[in-house]
Amino acid sequence: MAKSNEIKHREPLFHVVKRDDMPQWQAWLIRCATILIGFLLVGILSMAITEESFGDTYQIIFSGVFGRLFEGRTTMLWKYLQEIAILLCLALALTPAFKMKFWNCGAEGQALMGGLASIFCMINFGEKLSYPALIITIIVTSIIAGAVWGVIPAVFKALFNTNETLFTLMMNYIATQIIAYYVYIEGGGSNVINPVAYGNFPAVGNNDYFVNIVTVAAITVFMYIYLKYSKQGYEISVVGESQNTARYVGINVKKVIIRTMLISGALCGVTGMLLVAGKDHSINTNLVGGQGFTAILMSWLGQFNPFIMVVMTAIVVFLRIGVAKVADTSHLNSSFSEIIVGIVILMLVGCEFFIHYSIKFRHSKKEVKA
Amino acid sequence: MKKFGKILALCLALVMVVACFTACGDKTPEEEGSKEAAAVKVGFIFLHDEQSTYDKNFMDAAKKACEEMGVEYAQRTQIPESKDCYDAAVDLIETDGCNIIFADSFGHESFLIDAAEKYPDVQFCHATGTQAHTAGVANFHNAFASIYEGRYLAGVAAGLKLNEMIDAGKITADKAKMGYVGAFTFAEVISGYTSFYLGAKSVCPSVTMDVKFTGSWYDEQKEKEAAQALIAGGCVLISQHADSMGAPTACETAGVPNVSYNGSTVAACPNTFIVSSRIDWTPYFKYMIQCVQDGEAIKADWTGTIKTGSVVLTDVNEKAAAPGTAEKLEEVKGKLLDGSLQVFDTANFTVEGKKLDSYKADVDTDEKFEKDTEVIKDGIFLESDKRSAPYFDIRIDGITLLDENYG
Numbered sequence: 001m002a003k004s005n006e007i008k009h010r011e012p013l014f015h016v017v018k019r020d021d022m023p024q025w026q027a028w029l030i031r032c033a034t035i036l037i038g039f040l041l042v043g044i045l046s047m048a049i050t051e052e053s054f055g056d057t058y059q060i061i062f063s064g065v066f067g068r069l070f071e072g073r074t075t076m077l078w079k080y081l082q083e084i085a086i087l088l089c090l091a092l093a094l095t096p097a098f099k100m101k102f103w104n105c106g107a108e109g110q111a112l113m114g115g116l117a118s119i120f121c122m123i124n125f126g127e128k129l130s131y132p133a134l135i136i137t138i139i140v141t142s143i144i145a146g147a148v149w150g151v152i153p154a155v156f157k158a159l160f161n162t163n164e165t166l167f168t169l170m171m172n173y174i175a176t177q178i179i180a181y182y183v184y185i186e187g188g189g190s191n192v193i194n195p196v197a198y199g200n201f202p203a204v205g206n207n208d209y210f211v212n213i214v215t216v217a218a219i220t221v222f223m224y225i226y227l228k229y230s231k232q233g234y235e236i237s238v239v240g241e242s243q244n245t246a247r248y249v250g251i252n253v254k255k256v257i258i259r260t261m262l263i264s265g266a267l268c269g270v271t272g273m274l275l276v277a278g279k280d281h282s283i284n285t286n287l288v289g290g291q292g293f294t295a296i297l298m299s300w301l302g303q304f305n306p307f308i309m310v311v312m313t314a315i316v317v318f319l320r321i322g323v324a325k326v327a328d329t330s331h332l333n334s335s336f337s338e339i340i341v342g343i344v345i346l347m348l349v350g351c352e353f354f355i356h357y358s359i360k361f362r363h364s365k366k367e368v369k370a
Numbered sequence: 371m372k373k374f375g376k377i378l379a380l381c382l383a384l385v386m387v388v389a390c391f392t393a394c395g396d397k398t399p400e401e402e403g404s405k406e407a408a409a410v411k412v413g414f415i416f417l418h419d420e421q422s423t424y425d426k427n428f429m430d431a432a433k434k435a436c437e438e439m440g441v442e443y444a445q446r447t448q449i450p451e452s453k454d455c456y457d458a459a460v461d462l463i464e465t466d467g468c469n470i471i472f473a474d475s476f477g478h479e480s481f482l483i484d485a486a487e488k489y490p491d492v493q494f495c496h497a498t499g500t501q502a503h504t505a506g507v508a509n510f511h512n513a514f515a516s517i518y519e520g521r522y523l524a525g526v527a528a529g530l531k532l533n534e535m536i537d538a539g540k541i542t543a544d545k546a547k548m549g550y551v552g553a554f555t556f557a558e559v560i561s562g563y564t565s566f567y568l569g570a571k572s573v574c575p576s577v578t579m580d581v582k583f584t585g586s587w588y589d590e591q592k593e594k595e596a597a598q599a600l601i602a603g604g605c606v607l608i609s610q611h612a613d614s615m616g617a618p619t620a621c622e623t624a625g626v627p628n629v630s631y632n633g634s635t636v637a638a639c640p641n642t643f644i645v646s647s648r649i650d651w652t653p654y655f656k657y658m659i660q661c662v663q664d665g666e667a668i669k670a671d672w673t674g675t676i677k678t679g680s681v682v683l684t685d686v687n688e689k690a691a692a693p694g695t696a697e698k699l700e701e702v703k704g705k706l707l708d709g710s711l712q713v714f715d716t717a718n719f720t721v722e723g724k725k726l727d728s729y730k731a732d733v734d735t736d737e738k739f740e741k742d743t744e745v746i747k748d749g750i751f752l753e754s755d756k757r758s759a760p761y762f763d764i765r766i767d768g769i770t771l772l773d774e775n776y777g
Contacts, residue, residue, distance in 0.1 A: 063465055067461060067464055067465040068464060068465055073464050073465075075460055075461070075464055076461060076464070076465065079457050079461070184776040187776075188739040190476065190556060191477070191554060191556075191776060192451065192476060192477040192479075192480075194480045194735075195480050195481070195484070208453075279452070279453045280452040280453045281453070282452065282480070284450075284451060284452070284477070286450050286451075286452070287452070289450065324447075324448065327447070328444070328445050328446055328447055329444075331445070333419055333420065333421065334418075334419045334447050334448045335421075
């Protein structure tokens, strides 16, 4: 084949074309199908490895997530909702920043600082303040701590245009070390702070996590309204689309960046508070357990819509707990559940790609061979 | 929002389908087994999974003990030291119907006590904890083993190896320096490396030791780097109290003899592995199961020993160990068994050049970490006597701490 000829007609094997024409219902059909295929795949992979039947696998997954719900025992259901609430709260916290195209990768650290403020108040003011005063102190200080940790990178971004991705990531490590040091001081030689009896969120009807779940439900609704209907929410979208446009229409971009990160950090701080005052009553460096990073995915997969995020977090947490139970029942390595959840998340991310882009293949057969 | 409803409908449909599976194919055990005293199901809570040698040691023992006793068991791995431990215990009790709960990590303790208060009919057992003797919760128990005896024996093997090197002219007696990779500067680790050192010193009097801490029970890279730093600093033999393969593999690469922990590493380190001590938890698991089957109370503090089969050594690797090591270990083990030899005999070590006559250790957990209990009696430091978890935290002469790490 003549070389010059080839160059003239060279066309890549395929090329990617952006498409905006897919109707909404079709996009949702693809997403639902992906989720269904994902669930089928979970069952099939588990079957292949554990030698349980498909039905048994799902029975184990469901017993892992819901326990004996059908016998009227709701403990595990609440635990499931609590796990959703925490991941969701972090995803909600990140959303306004992401919508503004500010890549906040520091949810982990901001939540840790919120948690640190909570435990500090519980330990130091627990005996001195009345219960309502203590709770208010915890709420206020946690919000401030998270907001401060979030706003530091934002100020640097606004004033000096520093890279916020690296900055927020580095702030995580600083927060982790501060917690490690605090645990060392309070733990006195051991690396454990025993649970503190003061400033715990109340159990409602024998259920420890009710307050957390209701709080996050309220934040979900608030965030939906804030982003969709408030002027500030609109400003965030405009800054995210184009900072120049924003400036042209008279939006103070620096102010919006700083204000939005204050909110983002504050909500991360609230998550830390929910984990400390509403769950552990103690703290260690593993408090957030990497969920600050999973939350980034949740925010994206939820397309910055709080209600879709509820569904996405519910699916991911369901798989995380359920497949971990499969691994435990079959005495598998815990990497098993991480791999399975990873596959499903990858599928979800992949399906977004095919919704927004189409792939056009080269037509002529001859050329394909060449 | 319509589309959102669709997903919801789909999810609900899925829930229903699987609900049918669950309802039809129910094979879970009958009501919480309290009808017969003999019905025991053990629930194990592990901090990591079998990738950690620490947890694997517990998991192997759990499997063995439950198989030998013919009881069922369930497990939860990767349970952090947080309320998740409490939740896991509740799950094991309510979903799996367990009536004994065991957790393997120090930080699980307080959360396990909370669960013990909520379920007074279930027995809760906890390894390495310190609060059972003061918590006043009748169904909560601590357990540990006199692993310092095992480390002492491993130290003897190390000392013999040093003697062999001195005799062969590879090092002079004053260069007999060992290195030790520890996790944290806690009593558990201090007690371990001190007994190891005393074991080596009993056969090689000129030995000294450097200690480095990683600040983690499991960090392969840090453990490897610490071992390499110790070797570079002139240590001719390495041991460790951390859970990864970091230190042993660093030793194999450098050709430096290694005394291991938690089990044999001979497969990965055939040329440098000498011997390893470990706690075998099978005797304790059998004991707690037996107690529940017989309706007897489990001890608040249980300390396994060489005698109970809780403290064990692996086979000596003849390729790396000094000749006659196995025989010598048998001899020393005999002395430990009949009580004629005490690891922490104050005659065998000094602190700042002086012999210790009296020492108060922090035995009872409190907020101020007060040193509350006299632990030296008749010239012997009574380790694991006042409670099962170690409390020897004295810095003795001959051991240099290159750094400290509390996590």
